[in-house]
Amino acid sequence: MTEVKPMRADARRNYERLLKAAAEAFAEHGEGASLDDIAKRAGVGSGTLYRHFPTRQALLEAAYIDRVEALAARADDLAGELPPGEALVEWLNELSAGMIQVRGLKALLGSAVTDGSNAVVTACGVSVKGAAGRLVEAAQREGTLRGDVEPIEILRLAHGVATASELTDGEGKFIRRYLSLLTEGLRP
Amino acid sequence: MTEVKPMRADARRNYERLLKAAAEAFAEHGEGASLDDIAKRAGVGSGTLYRHFPTRQALLEAAYIDRVEALAARADDLAGELPPGEALVEWLNELSAGMIQVRGLKALLGSAVTDGSNAVVTACGVSVKGAAGRLVEAAQREGTLRGDVEPIEILRLAHGVATASELTDGEGKFIRRYLSLLTEGLRP
DNA sequence: GACTAAGCGGAGACAGTCCCCGTTTATCGC
DNA sequence: GCGATAAACGGGGACTGTCTCCGCTTAGTC
Numbered sequence: 001m002t003e004v005k006p007m008r009a010d011a012r013r014n015y016e017r018l019l020k021a022a023a024e025a026f027a028e029h030g031e032g033a034s035l036d037d038i039a040k041r042a043g044v045g046s047g048t049l050y051r052h053f054p055t056r057q058a059l060l061e062a063a064y065i066d067r068v069e070a071l072a073a074r075a076d077d078l079a080g081e082l083p084p085g086e087a088l089v090e091w092l093n094e095l096s097a098g099m100i101q102v103r104g105l106k107a108l109l110g111s112a113v114t115d116g117s118n119a120v121v122t123a124c125g126v127s128v129k130g131a132a133g134r135l136v137e138a139a140q141r142e143g144t145l146r147g148d149v150e151p152i153e154i155l156r157l158a159h160g161v162a163t164a165s166e167l168t169d170g171e172g173k174f175i176r177r178y179l180s181l182l183t184e185g186l187r188p
Numbered sequence: 189m190t191e192v193k194p195m196r197a198d199a200r201r202n203y204e205r206l207l208k209a210a211a212e213a214f215a216e217h218g219e220g221a222s223l224d225d226i227a228k229r230a231g232v233g234s235g236t237l238y239r240h241f242p243t244r245q246a247l248l249e250a251a252y253i254d255r256v257e258a259l260a261a262r263a264d265d266l267a268g269e270l271p272p273g274e275a276l277v278e279w280l281n282e283l284s285a286g287m288i289q290v291r292g293l294k295a296l297l298g299s300a301v302t303d304g305s306n307a308v309v310t311a312c313g314v315s316v317k318g319a320a321g322r323l324v325e326a327a328q329r330e331g332t333l334r335g336d337v338e339p340i341e342i343l344r345l346a347h348g349v350a351t352a353s354e355l356t357d358g359e360g361k362f363i364r365r366y367l368s369l370l371t372e373g374l375r376p
Numbered sequence: 377g378a379c380t381a382a383g384c385g386g387a388g389a390c391a392g393t394c395c396c397c398g399t400t401t402a403t404c405g406c
Numbered sequence: 407g408c409g410a411t412a413a414a415c416g417g418g419g420a421c422t423g424t425c426t427c428c429g430c431t432t433a434g435t436c
Contacts (some may be wrong), residue, residue: 008433011383034423045385050425093362114355146376149369156355157366160348167302167344178345181337185373196402199414224391233416238394377436384431391424400415406408 015052022063026064031060031104038170061110061124067105068124071098076132079132085144088135092154093179096162097172106162128155157182205230210251219248219292248296249312255293255310259286263319274322274334279344281367283316284350285360294350301343309311316343345370 007015021042025033039049053059064155074094078087099106112125114175139145161178166173195203206304209230213221227237241247262282266275287294300313320339327333349366356362 008382014384034201035425036423039385045426046425047385048383051383056424080270106434110355112260115357143376149374153352153356153366153369156352157348157369160345160350160352160366162348163351164341164344164348167298167347168341169303178341178348181341181345182370183374185375186337186371187373188331191419198402202415223394224392227416234394235396235416239414244393248432379435380433382431385427387427389424389426391422393420393422395420396418398416400413402411402413404410406410406435 001036011052014042014044014048018044018049018052018059019063022059022099026060026063027102027103029103031107035059035105040096051141057108057111060104061122064102064105064108065123066097067083067102070126071095072127073132075135079135079138083140083144084135084138086153088139088145089179089183091135092132092158092161093175095155096158096165096179099159099162099165100170100175101173106166110157112153113159199240202230202232202236206232206237206240206247207251209248214248214251215290216290218290219244219295220294223247245296245299248292249310252290252296253291253311255286256297257315259267259283260315260319263323267323267326271332272323272326272330276327276333276342277367277371279319279323280346280349283343284346284353284367286362287350288349288354288358288360288363294347294354297341297343298347301340301347 021038022033025038025041035049036046038059039046042049049059053062071094075087075091078091081087082090095109099109108124109128112122112128129151132155136145136149136151136154140147157183162176163183165172165174166176199248206226209226210221215228219330223237224234227234227353230237238329241250263275263279266279269275270278283297287297292315296312300310300316317339324333324337324339324342328335335341349363349370352366353360353362
């Protein structure tokens with residue numbers, strides 16, 4: 001199914017350049033960075049950018065896929081180091097921190113866990129959902145996480161925690177606080 | 189302090205018209221509605237719009253202030269009808285639902301509870317924080333809410349719940365679900 | 377070296393924001 | 407009523423960003 005038509009050399013070169021420029025620009029100006037500016041930085045015309053990446057979302061995903069996969073891999077590291085319940089919380093902490101510190105990542109992960117009926121299956125979505133699934137299942141088996149929550153709900157809640165934390169200070173200092181309110185509940 | 193310089197009749201008229209047009213436009217196109225279009229709907233020039241409302245935020249606030257105050261008043265109604273803990277949860281539910289259903293309200297309330305050092309004290313912020321403060325205090329006194337949470341934290345968490353719920357279905361169907369996960373915690 | 381299609385790139389149409397400043401008009405003292 | 411005058415109007419225009427179209431260039435192939 002996956003047609004493997006080798007890209008022409010110039011196309012591949014421009015693709016790489018665009019990715020590099022995009023990562024810089026998103027880091028610098030957030031997810032709203034000017035696309036024409038990214039093309040300019042990469043030394044290509046804007047047509048070239050739009051041909052390779054039809055939407056901002058596509059570019060964002062391509063630029064950050066490595067980082068997202070690192071985050072997913074981190075889930076398995078943590079699972080090896082800590083008991084399941086703690087591994088899950090620690091991972092959610094790192095995930096939320098990433099969403100706040102890496103500009104643009106929050107939007108990307110948000111759309112990866114959005115229930116669009118137009119559900120484009122994104123590589124980022126697959127990675128992150130897989131990682132969450134493994135941690136959630138282990139924690140539930142261990143008995144430290146209620147059995148009726150779905151992995152994707154946990155991801156959405158992490159997004160919510162990142163949002164709440166962002167409102168608080170724009171850095172990530174309050175993530176642990178909100179995460180612990182979530183895990184322990186609001187009752188005394 | 190509050191200089192009460194009565195507006196000129198034409199100024200007042202245009203102000204009202206803009207508010208009405210803005211409410212329509214925000215409802216129709218979300219918080220990103222075109223400001224020039226709002227001016228056009230109101231039958232005034234864009235200069236007039238920008239004079240009355242220097243920023244999109246200012247217009248958004250003016251257009252929705254009634255609704256926010258209704259929400260704040262609702263807090264006190266609920267406090268009269270239900271025990272404090274339940275009143276709080278029910279209010280948070282209605283608040284979050286409003287953020288999702290009324291396009292633009294989420295952004296407005298978000299900036300009202302953001303800790304900007306450039307903290308503009310907004311009327312919306314005052315209303316909503318006051319209402320939250322009363323409910324939180326009552327629930328804490330009753331002993332159904334942990335004593336170490338601040339009203340503003342609760343508001344930020346509600347924002348997070350609305351965000352998570354929005355990712356789930358774009359309507360408000362999952363607010364109660366996430367709210368109950370938050371109040372009860374994620375442990376079994 | 378010549379052919380050809382894949383790929384390039386930037387001009388330009390369009391949409392939005394926001395300011396500037398010449399013109400209009402509500403208000404007030406007479 | 408009737409100017410005088412400062413407040414308010416409004417739309418033209420500069421600017422920024424998105425995205426497409428199509429004539430030109432060039433990599434890959436024989």
